[in-house]
Amino acid sequence: MAAAALRRCLTRRQSIPRVSPLLPLTRLISDSTDPITIETSLPFKPHLIDPPSRSTTTTAAELASFFRTMLLMRRFEIAADSLYKSKLIRGFCHLYDGQEAVAVGMESSLTRRDAIITAYRDHCLYLARGGDPVSAFAELMGRKAGCARGKGGSMHFYKRDANFFGGHGIVGAQVPLGCGVAFAQRYRKEGTVTFDLYGDGAANQGQLFEALNMAALWKLPVVLVCENNHYGMGTAEWKASKSPAYYKRGDYVPGLKVDGMDVLAVKQACKFAKDHVLANGPIILEMDTYRYHGHSMSDPGSTYRTRDEIAGIRQERDPIERVRKLLLAHDFATAQELKDLEKEIRKEVDAAIAKAKESPMPDPSELFTNVYVNDCGLESFGVDRKVVRTVLP
């Protein structure tokens, strides 16, 4: 007790700068790297494996960075919502707000040499992998400065240098792709892993079980992560799956059920999973999470679930609020400092949107670029592949 109080005082003192009282105080959110131990909200539920401990270690700096990144993601998605309603974003737009803890917790347990692949709810995974909000907004608005040059759209965010493999529209099709990436990692003996994300809806795809079988056969370093937000578009999990215990569906593959709204639990589980798959082959992580928005912008999200349910989750389990409470309880920040941070993030996101809007639409010639590498589908080369013989229309 005394030690804790003393520690609190010390951290406070360390962060107060010596400034004249006439000048405004700079932000005092603690960046201490002293380890603290926090219990996860719920125990992990295991399948064919011994679960990791509920005690997680973190630091003030880490918690603060989790808070900041999740806030950025939350603001990004809300801003995308308004942009969609003002018709600057068209087509499909699937928002991730509510699920931020999964992206942030996962990223904190990995290196950029590890790979992540996901489905179409990919904006925040892109940001977690170091994606720039300007290029993300530009891609959503179909502009040249977009991360896929305006040619992919909301469902096709990729970042090759961060080993982020997208961004896929067809439900479940990314699961074998992720196993293929893990195959290449094993083939080249890289010692890295792939986190292969899919949803509760995709969990019933045959290709998932096909890929899981192969991953287990060849001990591929792949972690299959089921982001279970309990609704596959408008269909509740119990209406679509005979067994909604997705972490057990791997049968011979071990699994773990994790509270996906608790960023520290996610981080703990992902670290555990990474170590496991490097030695033993695949594992399934089921993240129990929730999306506040509907499936996409065309779905109000209230015809198949009650407003009370959504409000209840927001009240009890919101990932950002949980971290806010931790920061306040451990005196790593004051409520005002966190509010100021929110304002700062809001400005940052607005500035990113403004910058993205400046980018022009892609050139008409971009219609035909990147169909092939070297575009040889449009030009017929000679045998030496250097002389252009014919240009097709």
Place this chain on the structure above:
Amino acid sequence: MKLDPTVCVLGEDVGHYGGSYKVTKGLAEMFGDLRVLDTPIAENSFTGMGVGAAMKGLRPVVEGMNMGFLLLAYNQISNNCGMLHYTSGGQFKVPLVIRGPGGVGRQLGAEHSQRLESYFQSIPGLQMVACSTPYNAKGLMKAAIRSENPVVLFEHVLLYNLKEKIPNEEYVLCLEEAEMVRPGEHVTILTYSRMRYHVLQAEKTLVNKGYDPEIIDIRSLKPFDLHTIGNSIKKTHRVLIVEECMRTGGIGASLRSAIIDNFWDYLDAPIMCLSSQDVPTPYAGTLEDATVAQPAQIVAAVEQICQ
């Protein structure tokens, strides 16, 4: 596979069994189980795995035991393999080779006698080639592996037993180039894969009757080698397409349309196209023969065009 450690093979029974048509015989002994990977019967996902591995830097060669089985992998081939380079704005390339035997065999039944070139031809981002001789099979396979684009290499079930002397030295053929089989003056006959041999049979009869056909094996089904084809049409002014694909929506249909768009002024007669009938391939031998174009029909077609 000796030259480049990133080249690997994936497919059913390609390793220890040596391949259902012996194409990969001996490779597993030489390169090991990881490089010549025996997959379970899961075309959709192992094709998807091939695409993912290609995105991560390997150069996989995926085998469909029979091309027809790759219909199960159509989503992966179309949406992921073909389109990823474009939708990622050029970030990821997919240097994958998808190969396998297809075509009408000897009474194999409808489901094992499919010609997928017509189904795949609209997929943007794919290249398609069809080999027909041991010489061009080796050269096109090497070119396909070296290509940065996804390539579908169509082999034919009946052509695996052909024997030919091929050079010992390294050679790589051009994926986009057609092959001049027999130069001539009267009519351009465009064909590919097994139909090349029906055309060559018809050629004997045609030459006896005094015709001089120019025979081109188009090899590249997507994109078409309009340079070679165009030069030929400018010379002969008459075109006959002989293909094993179905009439509706086949390679011949697209080729006809490309020729009309580009070389209309050079044509002296309507383009004729001999394709397979729009029916599932029957089991009975006589009926099966009637589904594909036979040498007698080719001769009759040439006589009609050259009137």
